[in-house]
Amino acid sequence: MAWRDEGGKTMPQNIMRNESEHLYAPEPASEPGRELSAALLRMRRAEQRQEARALGLSGLSGIDLRALRYIVQASRDGRNLGPKDLIGMLGTSSANVTNVVDRLVKRRLVSRVGHPTDRRAHYLQPTEAAFAEVDAIFMHHHAALVTEIDAIDPADAAAAARVLERLTRALDTLG
Numbered sequence: 001m002a003w004r005d006e007g008g009k010t011m012p013q014n015i016m017r018n019e020s021e022h023l024y025a026p027e028p029a030s031e032p033g034r035e036l037s038a039a040l041l042r043m044r045r046a047e048q049r050q051e052a053r054a055l056g057l058s059g060l061s062g063i064d065l066r067a068l069r070y071i072v073q074a075s076r077d078g079r080n081l082g083p084k085d086l087i088g089m090l091g092t093s094s095a096n097v098t099n100v101v102d103r104l105v106k107r108r109l110v111s112r113v114g115h116p117t118d119r120r121a122h123y124l125q126p127t128e129a130a131f132a133e134v135d136a137i138f139m140h141h142h143a144a145l146v147t148e149i150d151a152i153d154p155a156d157a158a159a160a161a162r163v164l165e166r167l168t169r170a171l172d173t174l175g
Contacts, residue, residue: 040167054137060103063090065137067100068109072126072134080123082115109133 023041028034058065070089074081086097101124104110109130115121149157 036163050141054141057137058133060107063092063096064100064103066090067097068104068126068130069134071104071110071124072130075126075131082121082123086124104130 023037028037055062055065058068060068067086067090070086071081074085083094083097083101086100087094090097090100101110101112104124105112109127111125111127112122113125115123152160
Protein backbone atom coordinates (compact mmCIF):
# COMPACT_ATOMS: atom_id res chain seq x y z
CA MET A 1 0.00 0.00 0.00
CA ALA A 2 1.44 3.36 -1.04
CA TRP A 3 1.04 6.36 1.18
CA ARG A 4 -0.14 9.54 -0.48
CA ASP A 5 0.37 13.12 0.61
CA GLU A 6 -2.30 15.83 0.41
CA GLY A 7 -1.48 16.37 -3.28
CA GLY A 8 -1.99 12.68 -4.04
CA LYS A 9 1.72 12.01 -4.60
CA THR A 10 3.17 8.71 -3.47
CA MET A 11 4.99 9.43 -0.23
CA PRO A 12 7.84 6.89 -0.09
CA GLN A 13 9.25 7.92 -3.48
CA ASN A 14 8.90 11.63 -2.67
CA ILE A 15 10.61 11.10 0.65
CA MET A 16 13.42 9.10 -0.95
CA ARG A 17 13.97 11.67 -3.70
CA ASN A 18 13.83 14.65 -1.35
CA GLU A 19 16.01 13.05 1.32
CA SER A 20 18.75 12.26 -1.16
CA GLU A 21 18.78 15.93 -2.21
CA HIS A 22 18.76 17.29 1.34
CA LEU A 23 21.81 18.73 3.05
CA TYR A 24 22.01 18.28 6.79
CA ALA A 25 23.86 21.58 6.99
CA PRO A 26 23.17 25.15 5.89
CA GLU A 27 23.16 25.53 2.11
CA PRO A 28 26.21 27.04 0.43
CA ALA A 29 26.12 30.84 0.44
CA SER A 30 26.35 31.41 -3.31
CA GLU A 31 24.04 30.28 -6.09
CA PRO A 32 26.92 28.52 -7.95
CA GLY A 33 27.78 26.78 -4.66
CA ARG A 34 24.17 25.63 -4.26
CA GLU A 35 24.21 24.37 -7.85
CA LEU A 36 27.44 22.46 -7.21
CA SER A 37 26.02 20.97 -4.02
CA ALA A 38 22.83 19.90 -5.81
CA ALA A 39 24.86 18.43 -8.69
CA LEU A 40 27.00 16.41 -6.28
CA LEU A 41 23.90 15.05 -4.54
CA ARG A 42 22.36 14.11 -7.91
CA MET A 43 25.61 12.39 -8.92
CA ARG A 44 25.65 10.50 -5.62
CA ARG A 45 22.07 9.34 -6.27
CA ALA A 46 23.05 8.27 -9.82
CA GLU A 47 26.00 6.31 -8.39
CA GLN A 48 23.66 4.59 -5.92
CA ARG A 49 21.31 3.64 -8.78
CA GLN A 50 24.28 2.20 -10.69
CA GLU A 51 25.38 0.24 -7.62
CA ALA A 52 21.87 -1.22 -7.36
CA ARG A 53 21.96 -1.99 -11.09
CA ALA A 54 25.33 -3.73 -10.68
CA LEU A 55 23.97 -5.87 -7.86
CA GLY A 56 20.95 -6.79 -9.93
CA LEU A 57 23.10 -7.76 -12.92
CA SER A 58 25.49 -9.82 -10.81
CA GLY A 59 22.94 -11.72 -8.78
CA LEU A 60 25.37 -11.37 -5.87
CA SER A 61 24.83 -9.76 -2.50
CA GLY A 62 26.51 -6.42 -1.86
CA ILE A 63 29.27 -7.94 0.24
CA ASP A 64 29.85 -10.77 -2.25
CA LEU A 65 30.24 -8.31 -5.13
CA ARG A 66 32.61 -6.09 -3.13
CA ALA A 67 34.71 -9.13 -2.22
CA LEU A 68 34.79 -10.27 -5.84
CA ARG A 69 35.88 -6.81 -7.00
CA TYR A 70 38.69 -6.78 -4.40
CA ILE A 71 39.84 -10.26 -5.43
CA VAL A 72 39.82 -9.35 -9.13
CA GLN A 73 41.67 -6.08 -8.50
CA ALA A 74 44.27 -7.79 -6.32
CA SER A 75 44.92 -10.26 -9.12
CA ARG A 76 45.22 -7.42 -11.65
CA ASP A 77 47.73 -5.75 -9.32
CA GLY A 78 49.73 -9.01 -9.09
CA ARG A 79 48.89 -9.51 -5.42
CA ASN A 80 47.71 -12.59 -3.60
CA LEU A 81 44.67 -12.00 -1.44
CA GLY A 82 43.55 -14.35 1.29
CA PRO A 83 40.47 -14.56 3.49
CA LYS A 84 42.26 -12.72 6.32
CA ASP A 85 42.81 -9.78 3.96
CA LEU A 86 39.10 -9.74 3.10
CA ILE A 87 38.15 -9.61 6.79
CA GLY A 88 39.81 -6.20 7.11
CA MET A 89 38.83 -4.95 3.67
CA LEU A 90 35.16 -5.81 4.14
CA GLY A 91 35.07 -4.90 7.82
CA THR A 92 33.38 -8.13 8.79
CA SER A 93 33.97 -11.35 10.69
CA SER A 94 35.94 -14.43 9.76
CA ALA A 95 32.74 -16.47 9.66
CA ASN A 96 31.09 -14.00 7.30
CA VAL A 97 34.12 -13.99 4.98
CA THR A 98 34.11 -17.80 4.97
CA ASN A 99 30.48 -17.71 3.84
CA VAL A 100 31.25 -15.10 1.16
CA VAL A 101 34.17 -17.13 -0.19
CA ASP A 102 32.10 -20.32 -0.14
CA ARG A 103 29.40 -18.63 -2.23
CA LEU A 104 31.93 -17.25 -4.72
CA VAL A 105 33.62 -20.66 -5.03
CA LYS A 106 30.23 -22.34 -5.52
CA ARG A 107 29.47 -19.93 -8.39
CA ARG A 108 32.89 -20.75 -9.88
CA LEU A 109 34.03 -17.13 -9.63
CA VAL A 110 36.87 -17.81 -7.19
CA SER A 111 39.10 -20.76 -6.43
CA ARG A 112 41.18 -21.46 -3.36
CA VAL A 113 44.88 -21.84 -4.09
CA GLY A 114 47.26 -23.27 -1.52
CA HIS A 115 49.74 -20.93 0.11
CA PRO A 116 53.30 -21.82 -0.99
CA THR A 117 54.78 -21.87 2.53
CA ASP A 118 51.83 -22.30 4.92
CA ARG A 119 49.84 -25.52 4.48
CA ARG A 120 46.98 -24.11 6.57
CA ALA A 121 46.52 -20.95 4.47
CA HIS A 122 45.26 -20.31 0.98
CA TYR A 123 44.87 -17.50 -1.50
CA LEU A 124 41.76 -16.56 -3.42
CA GLN A 125 42.19 -16.64 -7.17
CA PRO A 126 39.52 -15.16 -9.45
CA THR A 127 38.48 -17.29 -12.40
CA GLU A 128 38.18 -16.02 -15.96
CA ALA A 129 34.42 -15.88 -15.33
CA ALA A 130 35.05 -13.48 -12.43
CA PHE A 131 37.06 -11.10 -14.61
CA ALA A 132 34.40 -11.23 -17.31
CA GLU A 133 31.57 -10.68 -14.84
CA VAL A 134 33.16 -7.73 -13.04
CA ASP A 135 34.11 -6.10 -16.34
CA ALA A 136 30.63 -6.61 -17.82
CA ILE A 137 28.88 -5.24 -14.74
CA PHE A 138 30.90 -2.03 -14.49
CA MET A 139 31.96 -1.42 -18.09
CA HIS A 140 28.93 0.63 -19.18
CA HIS A 141 28.98 2.76 -16.03
CA HIS A 142 32.69 3.55 -16.26
CA ALA A 143 32.63 3.95 -20.05
CA ALA A 144 29.83 6.53 -19.74
CA LEU A 145 31.92 8.50 -17.25
CA VAL A 146 35.04 8.35 -19.43
CA THR A 147 33.07 9.44 -22.50
CA GLU A 148 31.77 12.50 -20.69
CA ILE A 149 35.14 13.30 -19.13
CA ASP A 150 36.79 13.13 -22.55
CA ALA A 151 34.22 15.63 -23.87
CA ILE A 152 35.03 18.19 -21.16
CA ASP A 153 37.45 20.98 -22.00
CA PRO A 154 40.82 20.04 -20.43
CA ALA A 155 40.96 23.26 -18.36
CA ASP A 156 37.44 22.61 -17.03
CA ALA A 157 38.36 18.99 -16.28
CA ALA A 158 41.44 20.15 -14.35
CA ALA A 159 39.34 22.64 -12.37
CA ALA A 160 36.71 19.99 -11.64
CA ALA A 161 39.42 17.57 -10.48
CA ARG A 162 40.80 20.19 -8.09
CA VAL A 163 37.32 20.90 -6.68
CA LEU A 164 36.51 17.22 -6.21
CA GLU A 165 39.89 16.59 -4.62
CA ARG A 166 39.30 19.47 -2.19
CA LEU A 167 35.86 18.13 -1.28
CA THR A 168 37.28 14.62 -0.87
CA ARG A 169 39.97 15.89 1.50
CA ALA A 170 37.29 17.71 3.54
CA LEU A 171 35.36 14.46 3.96
CA ASP A 172 38.51 12.43 4.68
CA THR A 173 39.49 14.75 7.54
CA LEU A 174 36.25 13.83 9.34
CA GLY A 175 37.72 10.44 10.19
